[in-house]
Amino acid sequence: MSMSMYIxxxxxxxxxxxxxxxxxxxxxxxxxxxxxxVFFDQLATPAALDLEAPIPSMPxxxxxxxxxxxxxxxxxxxENQSVAMSKQYxxxxxxxxxxxxxxxxxxxxxxxxFLGQEFVDDVYLTHRRQCLLxxxxxxxxxxxxxxVCTHSGPDAxxxxxxxxxxxxxxxxxxxxxxxxxxxxxxxxxQVATPRHAxxxxxxxxxxxxxxxxMATDNKAWVAKVMNRITTGFVKQETWxxxxxxxxxxxxxxxVCPTCSCFNIEDTQTACGECExxxxxxxxxxxxxxxxxxxxxxxxxxxxxxNKRFFCKLSYPQSKKYLRPGCVGCxxxxxxxxGDIGLPNVVQYIRREITGGQN
Amino acid sequence: xxxxxxxxxxxxxxxxxxxxxxxxxxxxxxxxSPLIAHPVSKGKLCxxxxxxxxxxxxxxxxxxxxxxxxxxxxxxxxDEAIALVAARMQAFDGAAGEIGVLASARSSNEDxxxxxxxxxxxxxxxxxxxxxxxxxxxxxxxxxxxFGYPGAHGSLTAIDHAxxxxxxxxxxxxxxxxxxxxxxxxxxxxxxxxxxxxSRTQIAKLSTKxxxxxxxxxxxxxxxxxxxxxxIRTVNHDRRANIDQLxxxxxxxxxxxxxxxxALERASGIRYEEIEEEAHHLEQARSIVxxxxxxxxxxxxxxxxxxxxxxxxxxxxxxxxxAVIPVAxxxxxxGSFDMGMSGELGNSVFKALATPDSRIRAxxxxxxxxxxxxxxxxxxxxxxxxxxxxxxxxxxxxxxxxFPLPAYNETDGTYTASDKxxxxxxxxxxxxxxxxxxxxxxERIANASGQHWGYHNAAQVFKDIAAxxxxxxxxxxxxxxxxxxxxxxxxxxxxxxRRKFNAINIEYWESPTTPEFPFALMIGKAxxxxxxxxxxxxxxxxxREYDQTLWxxxxxxxxxxxxxxxxxxxRDKWLVNVRSSIGTHMKIxxxxxxxxxxxxxxxxxxxxxxxxxxxxxxxxxYAAGEESVIPIQIQE
Numbered sequence: 001m002s003m004s005m006y007i008x009x010x011x012x013x014x015x016x017x018x019x020x021x022x023x024x025x026x027x028x029x030x031x032x033x034x035x036x037x038v039f040f041d042q043l044a045t046p047a048a049l050d051l052e053a054p055i056p057s058m059p060x061x062x063x064x065x066x067x068x069x070x071x072x073x074x075x076x077x078x079e080n081q082s083v084a085m086s087k088q089y090x091x092x093x094x095x096x097x098x099x100x101x102x103x104x105x106x107x108x109x110x111x112x113x114f115l116g117q118e119f120v121d122d123v124y125l126t127h128r129r130q131c132l133l134x135x136x137x138x139x140x141x142x143x144x145x146x147x148v149c150t151h152s153g154p155d156a157x158x159x160x161x162x163x164x165x166x167x168x169x170x171x172x173x174x175x176x177x178x179x180x181x182x183x184x185x186x187x188x189x190q191v192a193t194p195r196h197a198x199x200x201x202x203x204x205x206x207x208x209x210x211x212x213x214m215a216t217d218n219k220a221w222v223a224k225v226m227n228r229i230t231t232g233f234v235k236q237e238t239w240x241x242x243x244x245x246x247x248x249x250x251x252x253x254x255v256c257p258t259c260s261c262f263n264i265e266d267t268q269t270a271c272g273e274c275e276x277x278x279x280x281x282x283x284x285x286x287x288x289x290x291x292x293x294x295x296x297x298x299x300x301x302x303x304x305x306n307k308r309f310f311c312k313l314s315y316p317q318s319k320k321y322l323r324p325g326c327v328g329c330x331x332x333x334x335x336x337x338g339d340i341g342l343p344n345v346v347q348y349i350r351r352e353i354t355g356g357q358n
Numbered sequence: 359x360x361x362x363x364x365x366x367x368x369x370x371x372x373x374x375x376x377x378x379x380x381x382x383x384x385x386x387x388x389x390x391s392p393l394i395a396h397p398v399s400k401g402k403l404c405x406x407x408x409x410x411x412x413x414x415x416x417x418x419x420x421x422x423x424x425x426x427x428x429x430x431x432x433x434x435x436x437d438e439a440i441a442l443v444a445a446r447m448q449a450f451d452g453a454a455g456e457i458g459v460l461a462s463a464r465s466s467n468e469d470x471x472x473x474x475x476x477x478x479x480x481x482x483x484x485x486x487x488x489x490x491x492x493x494x495x496x497x498x499x500x501x502x503x504x505f506g507y508p509g510a511h512g513s514l515t516a517i518d519h520a521x522x523x524x525x526x527x528x529x530x531x532x533x534x535x536x537x538x539x540x541x542x543x544x545x546x547x548x549x550x551x552x553x554x555x556x557s558r559t560q561i562a563k564l565s566t567k568x569x570x571x572x573x574x575x576x577x578x579x580x581x582x583x584x585x586x587x588x589x590i591r592t593v594n595h596d597r598r599a600n601i602d603q604l605x606x607x608x609x610x611x612x613x614x615x616x617x618x619x620x621a622l623e624r625a626s627g628i629r630y631e632e633i634e635e636e637a638h639h640l641e642q643a644r645s646i647v648x649x650x651x652x653x654x655x656x657x658x659x660x661x662x663x664x665x666x667x668x669x670x671x672x673x674x675x676x677x678x679x680x681a682v683i684p685v686a687x688x689x690x691x692x693g694s695f696d697m698g699m700s701g702e703l704g705n706s707v708f709k710a711l712a713t714p715d716s717r718i719r720a721x722x723x724x725x726x727x728x729x730x731x732x733x734x735x736x737x738x739x740x741x742x743x744x745x746x747x748x749x750x751x752x753x754x755x756x757x758x759x760x761f762p763l764p765a766y767n768e769t770d771g772t773y774t775a776s777d778k779x780x781x782x783x784x785x786x787x788x789x790x791x792x793x794x795x796x797x798x799x800x801e802r803i804a805n806a807s808g809q810h811w812g813y814h815n816a817a818q819v820f821k822d823i824a825a826x827x828x829x830x831x832x833x834x835x836x837x838x839x840x841x842x843x844x845x846x847x848x849x850x851x852x853x854x855x856r857r858k859f860n861a862i863n864i865e866y867w868e869s870p871t872t873p874e875f876p877f878a879l880m881i882g883k884a885x886x887x888x889x890x891x892x893x894x895x896x897x898x899x900x901x902r903e904y905d906q907t908l909w910x911x912x913x914x915x916x917x918x919x920x921x922x923x924x925x926x927x928x929r930d931k932w933l934v935n936v937r938s939s940i941g942t943h944m945k946i947x948x949x950x951x952x953x954x955x956x957x958x959x960x961x962x963x964x965x966x967x968x969x970x971x972x973x974x975x976x977x978x979x980y981a982a983g984e985e986s987v988i989p990i991q992i993q994e
Contacts, residue, residue, distance in 0.1 A: 012769075030361060032364060032366070033362050033378075033394055034366060035366055035380070035394070035395045036395060037364075037391075037393065037394055037395065039361055039363075039364050039379075039391075041361055041362060041363050041364060042362050042363065043362075044362050057391060057392075057394055057401075062381075062389065065390030066388060066389060067388065067390065067411065068388055068389060068411055068412065068415070069388070078428075140667045167877050205698040216899070244564065245542065245561070245564065246406065247405045247531055247535045247538065247539060248405060249402075249403065249407075249408060249535060250405055250408055251392070251402070251403060251408060252898070254408060263898065263899060263902070264896045267416075267417055267898075268417060269417050269889075270417055270421070275417075277898065279412065279898060279899065281899060285405075285899065285902075285906075286903060286906050286907075287899075287903045287905065287906035290655045290906055290909070291614075294909055294910055296910075334394070334401050335392055335401055335402055335403070336402070336539075337402045337404070337535055337536055337538065337539025337540075337542070338539060339543060339544060339546060341543065351956050
């Protein structure tokens with residue numbers, strides 16, 4: 001379909017949020033007042049939405065694939081030898097308003113993992129179905145960003161229903177799906193002109209220019225490192241150097257918009273019922289890869305570390321996701337006590353390739 | 359506008375005091391996020407912090423008061439349980455040593471302060487202590503002597519700016535990972551990080567320099583650094599009048615001069631030339647941070663004295679980026695010490711329990727990790743035991759009355775981190791079972807005993823803390839609610855600013871090993887979890903990680919070097935008989951590790967048999983903490 005574009009005033013954006021709140025749980029970026037930390041969470045009021053806030057501290061995947069959720073409850077009746085079961089996850093229409101393009105790309109990767117393969121994950125599907133995705137172009141990079149290296153920003157080019165970009169006259173709204181078009185059709189928004197389309201392109205170009213040299217310079221290197229990782233040519237010493245700095249906290253996986261590993265555990269509640277919990281897991285943990293019979297193919301920490309980078313930056317994985325597993329949000333660099341976020345790992349492998357030059 | 363679902367608080371799982379957000383709807387906790395603006399943790403959390411939501415939503419909670427009747431615990435109302443406790447406790451003579459009180463190093467300051475009041479004014483006993491404080495009191499005594507107040511000198515944030523960081527002993531990336539991460543970051547920005555540790559820990563690998571000394575010689579090594587530093591100044595005719603004139607200097611200097619480089623090398627395995635080279639770096643540093651672990655796995659007093667002396671000798675302790683920090687494994691160890699719950703020297707609850715003819719008849723206990731219940735038979739035989747904890751634990755089996763407590767996010771409370779930073783956590787979840795906060799429970803027990811304190815909320819308790827606790831005078835809940843806490847003010851101590859060298863003795867540690875018992879066994883080094891056993895057992899992913907080790911080594915493990923394994927003709931996971939020189943023994947699997955020196959062996963702290971059967975007979979092993987060495991033989 002050809003993409004329709006409109007120009008909305010701030011007032012119209014607010015009105016849209018209010019209107020969506022009638023039929024959706026509306027989530028958006030907001031700033032915690034005391035700590036100034038940004039979270040992408042349910043909006044109490046349209047006024048809480050801050051479209052200019054930096055990328056949220058936690059990825060938006062929290063809404064579709066929470067850190068921990070109860071998915072099932074069951075009770076065994078020993079006398080009648082029967083089990084009463086009830087599922088604990090429920091479908092609610094959600095509007096994700098103001099997604100940064102990296103988080104949108106993250107959702108697309110999770111979609112392909114949870115829904116696009118042999119098995120469809122019903123819990124994720126239930127959360128994901130009836131989601132309205134509204135993305136928001138980054139007018140400038142935030143300090144840790146490198147999405148220009150991973151083809152996931154600063155503007156979104158697929159997967160959104162509606163996309164916003166702040167221009168001089170207001171917000172440029174691009175329509176990306178039939179669902180989005182239906183919303184647009186119900187409004188009398190001003191149609192955007194070619195001048196706006198030109199300004200949009202200029203805004204994106206300027207944003208790319210504003211990325212630090214380190215990030216833009218790395219663009220080709222990410223591809224080169226992918227090649228190295230795929231072919232297995234990264235030296236063991238490099239993985240050990242990286243592994244020695246891993247504190248095995250799991251933070252990188254928890255903040256990664258594309259990490260999809262989880263663990264399942266049944267726990268007993270006080271009243272004899274059982275709850276089935278699903279919680280995020282991380283390949284950096286030793287117990288994660290343990291198999292029956294105590295075999296652990298990835299016991300040394302460096303083997304667990306390189307597994308993660310294999311998942312983010314290798315061709316076989318990218319084939320599954322139809323894009324690199326890394327979306328360039330830089331959050332792993334933020335939270336890693338060992339300072340081995342993905343950009344640094346690319347640097348170390350790059351250093352190995354160049355023999356210490358650069 | 360406050361967020362709907364994310365509430366800031368302070369992680370309660372070690373003495374670092376990291377900032378975290380809990381994702382909660384006010385009824386349950388669903389997730390955790392690090393707090394980026396926090397000055398110490400700066401957006402980092404460790405495996406424990408990242409999984410606090412699992413602990414905070416466990417079903418293994420104590421939800422109501424319980425009273426033991428005909429051998430079984432039954433549910434009871436607060437009124438009934440409190441009346442029973444008040445009545446029974448009145449029958450004991452606290453002043454005569456019949457009542458012992460064990461506080462928790464995880465309790466808030468408000469809870470510990472009111473517990474101290476209950477202990478003093480209602481139970482009238484001086485027999486009190488904090489679960490795992492043994493080592494911390496030694497740290498406090500040494501620091502008070504050196505700097506004039508019992509607390510850390512300087513702030514943990516000094517790590518981010520200091521030129522030189524000395525890590526003495528502790529396996530800090532495991533025990534306090536976020537501090538370890540800050541040290542690692544400092545090393546990467548160019549600070550010189552030096553680790554003294556008998557085994558090759560992760561922080562040793564990440565350090566600029568690692569001195570791998572023989573067990574038991576940490577203090578000697580620190581003193582040797584002092585000697586070399588002094589020698590450099592002598593050569594340079596660099597007199598430091600401000601240091602020379604401090605009390606104790608002459609004796610300290612004389613002791614340092616007496617160190618023989620030959621004897622040093624024989625005892626520690628480290629050449630004096632290496633120490634001399636290191637002292638040059640130390641001398642050039644403008645700011646110096648020294649970290650050591652404090653608490654049950656902490657160092658012995660002579661080693662801590664050596665550390666505080668070296669700090670004073672460095673002449674850099676007035677620099678804003680210098681610090682000496684006793685790093686606690688448990689969240690509020692410092693605070694519970696400040697609130698007066700630490701026992702008197704020589705009058706400890708454990709000593710009373712271990713002495714057969716002591717007068718102890720009743721025990722009042724908060725928390726207590728179940729892996730290390732000492733003197734279990736004696737506790738079981740006491741007339742009356744009261745236990746309060748948020749989570750179910752093995753200690754309940756010993757109690758006549760059990761009280762629930764709120765989890766750390768279910769009530770307002772302040773916590774004092776290792777560097778004296780006092781931080782507040784506001785209640786962000788309604789306790790599901792209308793559980794009374796600790797301070798309120800203690801007040802009601804006091805009420806039932808005829809005393810009225812008049813506290814209505816935690817802020818009011820804190821007002822009393824500020825009025826009666828040295829260093830806390832400037833603080834209030836209102837102040838602490840802005841920003842990320844505040845260090846308590848050492849000016850509250852009359853001695854603050856007065857510096858003094860501790861007396862030291864140079865001893866060349868002779869290994870207690872013999873041809874019959876040739877291995878020096880060290881305890882304490884472990885995976886992530888040893889000091890939070892009762893809590894970590896209630897999580898899911900950290901528990902799996904903990905079990906991961908035990909699955910591989912179901913009987914626990916003893917770490918030895920690859921060469922020793924060859925000599926003993928054993929392979930990884932093989933069971934061996936370990937026999938100590940006093941006759942205790944156990945069967946345990948071998949774990950072969952290149953990080954361990956020949957002739958040494960390590961057993962993690964958390965292995966239960968190790969504590970109860972093997973270690974407990976070693977009273978002095980507890981006293982010496984991290985530096986304790988037990989001679990053993992290992993046989994296939």
